[in-house]
Amino acid sequence: MTKWYDNIVIKEVEKMENWLVKRAQITPNRVAVTMAHQDMTFAEVAQKANHIAGKISSLKDCNARVALIMTNNVAGYLIIMALQQLGKTIVFINRRLSVDEINYQLSDAGVTLLLTDDDYTQALQIKQQIRFSDLPDGEPIIPVTAFPDDFVTSVMYTSGTTSQPKGVMQTYKNHFYSAMGSAINLGLSAQDAWLAVVPIFHISGFSILMRSLIYGMRVVLVEKFDSQAINELLIHDGITTMSVVPVMLKQLLAALPDDVNYNSHFRAMLLGGGPTDLATLQKAQLHKLPVIQSYGMTETASQVVALDSADIVKKMQSVGKPLFPVSITIRDQDGQPADQGNIWIKSPTLTVGYLNKPQKLLQNMHDGWFDTEDFGYLDEDGFLYVQGRQGDMINSGGENIFPDEVESAYAKMPGLDDIVVIGVPDDVWGAVPVAIVSGTGLSSDSLRQFGREKLAHYKVPQSFYQAKYWHRTASGKVQRQQFKADLDALEILK
DSSP states (O other): OOOTTTTOOOOOOOEEEOHHHHHHHHSTTSEEEEETTEEEEHHHHHHHHHHHHHHHHTTOOOOSEEEEEOOSSHHHHHHHHHHHHTTOEEEEOOTTSOHHHHHHHHHHHTOSEEEEOTTOOOOOSSSEEEEGGGOOOOOOOOOOSEEETTOEEEEEEOOOSSSSOOEEEEEHHHHHHHHHHHHHHHOOOTTOEEEEOSOTTSHHHHHHHHHHHHHTOEEEEOSSOOHHHHHHHHHHSOOOEEEEOHHHHHHHHHHSOTTOOOOTTOOEEEEOSSOOOHHHHHHHHHTTOOEEEEEEEGGGTEEEEEOOGGGTTTTTTOOBEEOTTOEEEEEOTTSOBOSEEEEEEEOTTSOSEETTBTTTTGGGEETTEEEEEEEEEEOTTSOEEEEEETTTOEEETTEEEOHHHHHHHTTTOTTEEEEEEEEEEETTTEEEEEEEEEESSOOHHHHHHHHHHHSOGGGSOSOEEEOSSOOBOTTSOBOHHHHHHHGGGSEEOO
């Protein structure tokens, strides 16, 4: 017998209870955030967020998106929580960008309200630009009751090294599965505390805040990176986890006395933003510092691959294996399985798309798989090795040269502080590597000789240039394209 409802398809969007409201109900008295030795519980955060949400609501901005410029401080943290209580999509803006760059992103995002920390002074092209302390009085609001899985809670613009920046849309589902994959990999306890000094307006920082709500974990906010001050925190505070990029890890280890280790609860230095050199990893081992190398991107809502600390010795230069529930494969330029080639991923953490560019994500998608445009390989045990960006690879006379490999080989050279390798056109070889360096007592001859002892001859940079300025993003990543643009203005090292 056919029932009347047999042919009716009901599609209901999955929802999760408001994360902050839920967390404040489950563990109201657990510390949510610490800054400068001042603690705030989840119940207090929920109360303050609702109060601030009332202030934002009084601005009468009906736009679904609100732009935000902030630093890693409690005021910015509470603004994020308040915007989530209002059901707003947060468009995170990198405060270090130029006025023109920010105006482009504000226009592209179609926002009409920008909230900024009190230290930001640039006037931007937007209907309302309000400092945190200038928010008007308002009535506390009733927070949204649930977060739909597919609701875009955050938009972050990629660096745009090869084209205009793209707004990566991240859903609550993306962030939830990212938190689950991280918890399964790193483990979880009620005593966990994650130090956040990587910028919150990047995925590496914001993901810590999202995990805090899901896990019930304390976040320790640090506004500016200072290796001495952070080492003091890691030695004396019960911090268990910290996210770093390679330059941060190097500076922390350089400032840490040889006979001093971090507190006994510390169990994970999560390293992202690119590979680090063998010498740094070996120094970390001397301090019994568990470095968890990882791989991820804005499009995947943080890391999707990580190296278990038990494998750090035998797989030292690998970024690890895919987290639950992530899958990885390697394909050649024709999209066929290969031993070495582009890294493709399939993951519920993958973005639903780029803002205002519905076809852009599809260009890198095939049967649910996403081409990261990173180059690498899987070894016989299934560990991923990332060799660099597809666009960074230098093809010199038919030989592939990966800048990351060359830079790593120079890590132990005395007097060399930083090196970045790029490819330049060459009439004979098609392209050759050159290097931009900073340090003391350096010469082209000494750099070339050191390289020849560590690398195949074709991988040794043909020329060495003295850096005028070291280009990094706010999260510490080297901006290789900026160095390439500067090259004509730099002096060749003698």
